Amino acid sequence: MSTTMPDIANHTTAQTEGTLDWVGMSNIEMPIMLASKDESERMVSAHVDAFVNLKDPQAKGIHMSRLYLLIDELSNNGVLNYQTLVTLLDGFISSHHDLSDNAKVQFKFDYHLRRKSLISGKQGWKAYPVTLTGRLNKGELTIELSVDVRYSSTCPCSAALARQLIQRAFKDTFLNEQSVDLNDVHEWLGTTDGIIATPHSQRSVAEVKVKLGANIKDLPITDIVNAIEDALQTPVQAAVKREDEQEFARLNGQNLMFCEDAARRLQHIMLANSDYDDFWLKINHLESLHAHDAVSITTKGVVGGYQP
Ligand SMILES: Nc1nc2c(ncn2[C@@H]2O[C@H](COP(=O)(O)OP(=O)(O)OP(=O)(O)O)[C@@H](O)[C@H]2O)c(=O)[nH]1
Secondary structure, eight states, X not given: OOOOOOOHHHHSBOSSOOOEEEEEEEEEEEEEEEOOTTSOOEEEEEEEEEEEEEOOTTBOOOOHHHHHHHHHHHHHHOOBSHHHHHHHHHHHHHXXXXXXXXXXXXXXXXXXXXEEOSSSOOEEEEEEEEEEEEXXXXXXXXXXXXXXXXXXXXXXXXXXHHHHHHHHXXXXXXXXXXXXXXXXXXXXXXXXXXXXOOOOEEEEEEEEEEEEOTTOOSOXXXXXXXXXXXXXXXXXXSSOXXXXXXXXXXXXXXXXXXXXXXXXXXXHHHHHOTTEEEEEEEEEEOOSSSSSOEEEEEEOOOTTSOOO
């Protein structure tokens, strides 16, 4: 004797009627094989959100299992790239005909890249938090990539104040000398009395989100990371020998940055790149002077686009 199971989603109607913008699942944990431009395919440990709209006001609900199994198929047998992302979104909608005409999927994961040290030629891994989001809205496709890049920022105001103290200490030390001996000054500069003050710097995070233009068919994670790090000049390092640390100190001294400066540097490179239809960026300087953060936010300024 076979028993039939109740199918609430198909055979009952909503107690209270209404359409819904998004229904689905969040935080599905899955390994995903990812293909990103110019990189070998690699496995990432992803947290996935999957949604469709519910356009039938009377339908009891969507079919969660259908969304889950489509992502599971990608995880188990496929590779996530631009095209399979689009196919997945199509599958969300075609598995919900009559119920849905919008779909959204979001993958959050750490993407590891080998990064070179500044001078010594060593290499090490760095993990970049990435969010890849795809949306199909009434047939209109949007693909967004967002990457967090950590870097160091040294306060320009603090640097100026420290320089002033160093100048004062120099005057106090050599005030009574008729002429100043080059070697004496050189030696004095190499002591903690010489460099009496150091400016504060902080671990900083640039959060950058871009909307990929229609001409982009590969996921440009490394391109975005490289562009951000080149613009800021002081990304946090992986493998560090002393010569690398000294170069890092020089780069920090030559790239003094308020959060406004960092935001403008990134704004500049993003505006110059026609691959991105829109961008949103947030700079966070996790202050060491304060217990709070210094923050700046900006967008491309597209009408109807990202809001600050
Ligand atoms: N729609 C919906 N389903 C939920 C929710 N919470 C748990 N589920 C369960 O998700 C399970 C899978 O739903 P369906 O995809 O409709 O499963 P199914 O009827 O076996 O699959 P189909 O035959 O493809 O429709 C069901 O057992 C639901 O009870 C919820 O909040 N909304």
